Amino acid sequence: KQDYAVRLEGPIVEDILQFELENLPGQSAARRWWRRHHKAEENRQPGEAQVLLVWRDNEEHRDDIERHYLKMLTQARREVIIANAYFFPGYRFLHALRKAARRGVRIKLIIQGEPDMPIVRVGARLLYNYLVKGGVQVFEYRRRPLHGKVALMDDHWATVGSSNLDPLSLSLNLEANVIIHDRNFNQTLRDNLNGIIAADCQQVDETMLPKRTWWNLTKSVLAFHFLRHFPALVGWLPA
Secondary structure: OEOOOOOOOOOHHHHHHHHHHHHOOOOOHHHHHHHHHOOOHHHOOOOOOEEEEEEEOOOOOOOHHHHHHHHHHHHOOOEEEEEEOOEOOOHHHHHHHHHHHHOOOEEEEEEEOOOOOHHHHHHHHHHHHHHHOOOOEEEEEOOOOEOOEEEEEOOOEEEEEOOOEOHHHHHHOOEEEEEEEOHHHHHHHHHHHHHHHHHHEEEEOHHHOOOOOHHHHHHHHHHHHHHHHOHHHHOOOOO
């Protein structure tokens, strides 16, 4: 699978340990005690990058990750690249994406080229029409399954984490991302994603869009809204 992870050092480690203590079930009493009393002393020295842990839960942080993405799209001036295994955000996010593209921001979206469920493919076609005709560059990743959830904006903002931009991640699951403000990290991630686009992706252009017949539109709309409103049931569907 094509995936991403980051090694973090510094004060952010303390935040991650605290998040794990408070949110991850199944830890033994001894492990919880050790976590509380073992402070990451060697990781307290701050580095050059600014790093923020954000998470999404079903209590006080229901839309924190999505809000950071929306703020990023509002602030973008030159380029945004998003790579997601599953991409079915709400209308507010889709509108913000097209709005950024229309004001001249170069938007590149990398998504699964071969989804593991047919309904995902059908629903994606509705997004293709909406996004491509709105100026968003959509790329299907073809080399192997895409599992990454990363994004970058301009030359300083980036995020890596567990959250897709889909209903399961944004409405049901416990998810966590780190927001990283660092030019070197941003450039490293940009080089990687542009390399993937050049070597392993096929761009979706208007010639590849499905014909806008009533049947195709109906299928796509039904699939999209099923994926949006019943995400917990999707996993039960046959592949």
